[in-house]
Amino acid sequence: MVYTVGEMAKLLGVAASTLRYYDKEGLLPFVERSSGGIRMFRESDIEWLQVIGCMKKAGMSIKDIRQYIEMALQGDDTIDLRLAMFRRQQEVLKQQMEELQHTMEMVDYKCWYYETAKEAGTVDAPQKMELAEVPERFRKIRQELRTAPGTAATI
């Protein structure tokens, strides 16, 4: 089973122009062409595309991904390099995860803040609350936010 660019795009849920762009940028050197020049994606190309999608989600640039693809095509000599690349990516993701967790804490705090404000009818309720009255799990993030000594605006 082979696919045209449009079919593969539909299958992956991306625009056909995106796949053409990736090809132009050297991300799809493995895709073969018909005698007339039409791209023919093979079933097995899906794995490449899946990995490319994953690397994109991990925040890698097109340039970096092309480097990886080129290494992969060079064969077993580049195993170490490829391993190093994914190890580095692992670190990047760990960092991203921590940041995301922190962001979530902040948003959770804000939800509590506005739920409390809603009940009371004013943001003064959560805003002027003593730290001891604030649910324990929000205290750290609240203090982090309250760098200022004075009371902040109605944020």
Add this chain to the structure above:
Amino acid sequence: MVYTVGEMAKLLGVAASTLRYYDKEGLLPFVERSSGGIRMFRESDIEWLQVIGCMKKAGMSIKDIRQYIEMALQGDDTIDLRLAMFRRQQEVLKQQMEELQHTMEMVDYKCWYYETAKEAGTVDAPQKMELAEVPERFRKIRQELRTAPGTAATI
């Protein structure tokens, strides 16, 4: 204690031009000016800036953040709207977290894959391995990647 734009930028670890840009985009209507027109950040403005930073990290656009700031300045009438906004953001972050976790699984698999390849000296080792030989935690992601029936390229 007040800060100029340059001092505040240094304090937050961003470029001064970024703060000016945010101001131009309506994100900093609370920042006052000296008689000469110089921005004077107050200590309490840091909380606003911290929240803006958090919302950016959560993937919100400048436009969305401005909306929030405008609502906050309108006072208690917009509590419900602000709560709804953070609740929506909570969902977005949950989604992001799941995606990130999935990406991490893929990268973990790739690390295992290349560690195994490194030991054997060839990617054939992990590539041609039977599913049963693959560590249990990588089986799901491997199958997900192997949508194709035939063996894929040396990815």
Add this chain to the structure above:
DNA sequence: CTAGAACTTAAAGTTAACTTTAAGTCAAGG
């Protein structure tokens, strides 16, 4: 054999979020 849908390329356009530049103004130290 032909119509038309989907493909091809190169080049230009888009978008968001900054960043840089240019020309000028403010403020603090000597």
Add this chain to the structure above:
DNA sequence: CCTTGACTTAAAGTTAACTTTAAGTTCTAG
């Protein structure tokens, strides 16, 4: 008062990752 470094604005430039356009080609069904 003057210098100097940091500030001001408006406008133009940058970057990445697409997306769109235009002009032409290929494939498939009738």
